[in-house]
Amino acid sequence: MRTDAQIQKDVTDQLKWEPWLNAAEIGVSVKDGVVTLTGLVDTYTKKIVAEAAVRKIAGVKAVAEDIQVGLSPGFVRTDAEIAAEVVNALKWHTAVMEDRIRIKVEGGAVTLEGEVEWNFQRLAAANAIQNLIGVRKVNNFIVVRPVFKPADIKREIVAAFHRSAALDGEKIKVEMRGEKVVLTGSVRSLVEKEDAEVAAWSAAGVKTVENDLKVEEGE
Secondary structure, three states: OOOHHHHHHHHHHHHHHOOOOOHHHEEEEEEOOEEEEEEEEOOHHHHHHHHHHHOOOOOOOEEEEEEEEOOOHHHOOOHHHHHHHHHHHHHOOOOOOHHHEEEEEEOOEEEEEEEEOOHHHHHHHHHHHOOOOOOOEEEEEEEEOOOOOHHHHHHHHHHHHHHOOOOOHHHEEEEEEOOEEEEEEEEOOHHHHHHHHHHHHOOOOOOEEEEOOEEOOOO
């Protein structure tokens, strides 16, 4: 089993490796495999990149992310200005159905609501605005309304797991509980656990995914 000190060193090295980040802006602490990130960055994207970098490290069981987004006075935007930029960004993104999305901005936090048919549309809406200047946080409350049968959804997900070279489909079980997809079994890393969830979300008609996969203890 990897020690907290080993995990902390690897996380710090990974943050230094990421071209988007200035590792000196981010603090790292580890306890029982749980990594806590603190610090101040100037864009919301850097928060996301930092968290994603940590999840690549072997032995990480969970990430507690407390990084704050702060801007110099010259780059501060009012909520009205941010809202206008969000509307424009969604309008010109080909994967987003902007007429189905409602927008609220408060204190630099953008909340998206509405309904779409596919999860990739839900994710595309958030991705389209997370780089905008002044955005401190994105709350993505857009709902996926499926038009597919649960049995068809399960079959697509199982097939995707067995096609993937990054996943051991034999160790992952898929269960449908109403409109919810539940994943159980074991994976080799936190990244593999998240890859399985991404694969499940990619199936047509998925509305909710509950990821109960367990990460096997590493050497």
